[in-house]
Amino acid sequence: MVLTRSSKELYEEYVRYMRKIADIKNALAVLQWDQETYLPAKGAAARGQQIATLSETSHEWLVSARLGALLNDLNDRNDLGPEEKRNVTLSLEDYTKQKKFSPEFVRLLSETTSRCWHAWIKSRQVNSFALFGDDLAKLVELKRQEADLAGYAGHPYDALLDEFERACTVSLLDRVFDEVRQPLKELLDRIAASPEIVDNSFLHQHYPRQQQWEFGMGLIRQMGFDLQAGRQDLSEHPFTTSFSRNDVRITTRIDENDLGHMTWSCIHEAGHALYEQGLPEAYYGLPLGEYASLSIHESQSRLWENNVGRSHAWWQYQYPLLQKTFPGQLSKVSLEQFYRGINKVGPSLIRTEADEVSYHFHVMIRYELEKRLIEGSMPVHELPGYWNEQYAQYLGVRVTDDKHGCLQDVHWSHGSFGYFPTYSLGSFYAAQLYAVAEKEERGLPEAVLRGDTSLLLGWLRGHIHQYGRQYNSEELCQRATGETLNIQHFLAYLLDKYNNIYKI
Numbered sequence: 001m002v003l004t005r006s007s008k009e010l011y012e013e014y015v016r017y018m019r020k021i022a023d024i025k026n027a028l029a030v031l032q033w034d035q036e037t038y039l040p041a042k043g044a045a046a047r048g049q050q051i052a053t054l055s056e057t058s059h060e061w062l063v064s065a066r067l068g069a070l071l072n073d074l075n076d077r078n079d080l081g082p083e084e085k086r087n088v089t090l091s092l093e094d095y096t097k098q099k100k101f102s103p104e105f106v107r108l109l110s111e112t113t114s115r116c117w118h119a120w121i122k123s124r125q126v127n128s129f130a131l132f133g134d135d136l137a138k139l140v141e142l143k144r145q146e147a148d149l150a151g152y153a154g155h156p157y158d159a160l161l162d163e164f165e166r167a168c169t170v171s172l173l174d175r176v177f178d179e180v181r182q183p184l185k186e187l188l189d190r191i192a193a194s195p196e197i198v199d200n201s202f203l204h205q206h207y208p209r210q211q212q213w214e215f216g217m218g219l220i221r222q223m224g225f226d227l228q229a230g231r232q233d234l235s236e237h238p239f240t241t242s243f244s245r246n247d248v249r250i251t252t253r254i255d256e257n258d259l260g261h262m263t264w265s266c267i268h269e270a271g272h273a274l275y276e277q278g279l280p281e282a283y284y285g286l287p288l289g290e291y292a293s294l295s296i297h298e299s300q301s302r303l304w305e306n307n308v309g310r311s312h313a314w315w316q317y318q319y320p321l322l323q324k325t326f327p328g329q330l331s332k333v334s335l336e337q338f339y340r341g342i343n344k345v346g347p348s349l350i351r352t353e354a355d356e357v358s359y360h361f362h363v364m365i366r367y368e369l370e371k372r373l374i375e376g377s378m379p380v381h382e383l384p385g386y387w388n389e390q391y392a393q394y395l396g397v398r399v400t401d402d403k404h405g406c407l408q409d410v411h412w413s414h415g416s417f418g419y420f421p422t423y424s425l426g427s428f429y430a431a432q433l434y435a436v437a438e439k440e441e442r443g444l445p446e447a448v449l450r451g452d453t454s455l456l457l458g459w460l461r462g463h464i465h466q467y468g469r470q471y472n473s474e475e476l477c478q479r480a481t482g483e484t485l486n487i488q489h490f491l492a493y494l495l496d497k498y499n500n501i502y503k504i
Contacts (some may be wrong), residue, residue, distance in 0.1 A: 007077045012082055014070050018091065022285030025096040026243040028054040033241050033249050035117070037233045055110035056103050063099045071095055083288060086470055090287035100149045109146065110156075111141050113415045120413035121236060129402040131382050134384060136412060137380040140373050143417050147374060157374045160418035164294035165425065166472055168420045170371065173421050177364055179487050187494060188359055191345045194502040198343035203259045205329045212254050216266040217357030219318070220250070223269045223304060224457045226277055237410040238265040238352075240272035249331045256416030259326075260342070260353060264305055271296060278465030288468040294419060295473050296464065298426025299433060302447045306356055306427070307434040307458070307493070308448065311350075312339045317451030320480060342502055347395040352445065357494060360427070361394040366409070374417060395478045429477060431490040433464070436481040 028051060035047050061067070071092045074080065078373045080088065116135040123132035147159035162168065220232060235251035250269035255261040275297060283289030291297050308314050312335075315322075319338055323330045330338070345355045351362035369386060372378035378386060387406040388399040399405040411419050437459045438444055439447040444455045463480040474484045498504070 003245075007074065007079050010070060010074050010077070011080065011088075012066075012075060014088065014091070017061075017067060019285035021058055024054055024058040028058065028405070029241050029243055034339075035114075036235045036239065037236075037251060038056075039445055044118045048111055051114055052107045052110040056107040059098060059101065059106040060103050062095065063101075063103075068095060071075055083470070084193070087283070087286045087288055090239050090469055094287070095495065097150065100151070101146070103262065105142075105145070105149070109142050109415065112142055113413070116415070117413040119409065121409065124236070124403050124407050127403045128180075128409075129407055132407065132413075133381055135449070136383075139412070139415055140380055140417075143341075143415060144300070144374055144376065146447075154484035155371065155375065157418065158372050160374065162418075162423065163396040164418050164422055165404065166293060168295075168421070168425075171326065173367065176425070176487070177360075177367070180360060180428075180491070181364070181423075183491055184357060184360055184494075187498065190504045191357070191498060194504050195503045196503065197504075198340045198344040199337070199345045199430045202330060202333045202341060204257055205259075207256055207259045207326060207329060209254050211254055211325055212262045215322060216252060218321065219266050220273075222269040222318070222451060223267070223270050223274065225250075225273055229277055232269075233268070238499045239410070239412075240267050240276065242273075242276040245279050245281050246279050248273045258353075264309060265352065268301045268305040271301035274304070274460070275300040275465055278457075278461045278464060279468055283468060284431050288470055290468055290469045292464075292467065292471060292476050293473045295425035295429060296476060298422045299429035300426075300460065300464070302423070303429045303430035303460075307430055308453065310343055310356070311448070313445060313458050315339055315342075315448050343497070345498065345500055345502070347397040349391070349397055349399060350408055352408075356427070357498065358395060363424045365390045365394060365418050365445050370417050370420065425473075426489055428485060428490045429473070431493040432477065432481050432483075432486060433460075435461075435489050435493065451459045 031047060031051050031054070035044075035051070039047055043230040071088060074088045075092055079480065112135070116132075116139045119132045119135040123129060143160060147156040150159040152159040158169045159172075161170070217232065221227065230248035232252065233249065233251050234253060236253070236411070238250070238252050240250045250266075250273050252262050252265045252269065268274050275291060279291065280289050284298075309439065315335060315338060317333050323333075333341075345357050347358060348354050351359065351366075354362050365387070368390070369383065372385070372386070373380065384402060386405050391399050391405070409420075411417075437456060439504065441455050441459045443458070447453070447455045464476065467476060467479075471479065478484050
C-alpha cells in the first residue's frame with residue numbers, strides 16, 4: 001500500500017530544505033562580507049576558492065531533483081494557505097530559473113567574480129583600469145553566457161535585469177529614462193543659470209576620522225538601526241549585507257577632508273539595513289522572508305538618504321549635534337547655509353557624491369554602457385573612453401583619472417550587471433512612498449523635526465517591509481500608495497525643493 005503524504009508534511013519538508021539552502025548562502029555571505037572588510041591580502045586566493053565552493057554547493061541544493069519534485073508536488077496541491085502557496089510559487093520560479101545553470105558554470109562565474117573583485121581593488125590602488133580590464137572582459141563574457149542560458153525575449157540585458165528587478169526590461173527602462181531625462185536637464189539648466197550662490201566648501205575641511213565615525217554611529221542609531229542585530233564597519237565601497245534579520249551588516253567609508261562621504265553613506269546603508277531588519281523572521285529561508293526587489297530596496301535607502309537625510313526638518317534636530325562634534329569647522333555655518341550646501345547642485349565625477357538632480361545622469365551613463373557591453377557592441381577595453389565621453393556630454397565634466405571615472409563603483413567587479421537602473425527606480429519609488437507617508441501618518445513631519453523617525457519607520461514596516469516578496473514592485477507600490485509608479489511625485493519633489501533653494 002502506498003501512503004500519500006499530507007500537504008502539511010510536504011510543506012514542512014520544503015521549509016526545512018529551503019532553510020538549509022539559506023544557511024549555506026548566509027555562510028557564503030559572511031565570507032564575502034569578511035572579504036571586503038578584514039580579509040588579509042594573502043588570503044585572497046583561498047577565499048575565492050571557499051566562496052566558489054559554497055556558491056556551487058548552494059546551487060546544487062537549489063536545483064536538486066529532490067527539491068524539484070517537492071515543489072511540483074506542492075504546486076499541484078489545492079489545500080495550501082495563501083502565504084504557503086505564494087512561497088511555493090516563488091520558489092518554483094527560482095528553481096526553474098536556476099535549473100538553467102550548471103554547477104560548473106556557477107563555480108566558474110563565482111571564481112571569476114572573486115578574481116575580478118581583487119583586480120578592481122588593485123586597479124584602484126594604482127589608479128589604472130588596465131589591471132582590471134582583462135578580468136572584467138572574462139566576467140562580461142560569462143554574463144553574456146548567463147543571459148543566453150537564462151533566456152530573454154528582447155534584449156540580452158533583460159535577462160540580467162531580471163535578477164534584480166523581476167520583469168524589468170530594456171524597453172521599460174528606456175521609456176522611464178526618456179520620461180525624466182528632459183525635465184531633469186531643464187532643471188539642471190535653470191539651476192546653472194540661477195544667480196543664487198550655494199556654498200558647500202564647509203564640507204571639505206578637515207574632519208578627524210574618529211569623530212566622524214562616532215557621529216555616523218549616532219545617525220544610524222537615531223534612524224532606528226538595531227545594533228544588537230547588526231553592526232557597521234569600514235570598506236572600500238559602502239554596502240549592506242544580511243545573514244538574517246537579526247544579523248545585518250553595513251559599511252561606510254571615511255574621508256577626513258569630506259564630511260559627505262561618511263554622513264550620507266551611513267544614512268543610505270542604514271536605510272537598506274532597516275529594510276532587512278524589518279523582514280518577517282518567521283519566513284527565514286523562504287521567499288516571503290526576502291526583499292521584494294532591488295528597486296524597492298533602493299527606495300528604502302534613497303528615501304532615508306534624500307527625502308529625510310537631505311531635508312531641512314531632519315537637520316533642524318541633527319545639526320546642533322553635528323556642530324557640537326565639529327565646533328571649529330561648523331560653528332559659523334548656519335543651519336540654512338548647511339541645508340543649502342548639502343543640496344548644492346553641480347556636475348560631479350562621483351555617482352555616490354552626486355546631487356539628487358544630476359545623480360540620474362550618472363545612472364543613465366552606466367545603464368547605456370552596460371547594454372553595450374552585454375550586447376557585444378562595445379569591447380571592454382573601450383569602456384574608459386566611452387565613460388569619459390559620456391561624462392563630458394551629459395554632465396560637462398572632464399574625467400581626470402580612472403579611479404574617479406570607470407573604477408569608482410564596485411558593482412562590475414561583483415558581476416552585478418543590471419543593478420544600476422534600480423538606483424533611479426528606487427529614487428522614483430522613494431519620493432512617491434514618502435509623499436504618501438507624510439499624508440497618512442499624522443504628526444510625521446513634526447516628529448522628524450524632533451529627531452524622531454519612529455513614525456516613518458513604522459509606516460515603512462507596515463506598508464513595505466512586512467510583505468517580503470509577496471508582491472512585485474508595482475503591486476507593492478499600488479498597495480502602499482494607491483497607484484503604480486508615478487514619476488510626477490519625484491519631479492514635483494525635486495521642483496519644490498530646488499525652486500526654493502535656487503529661487504528659480
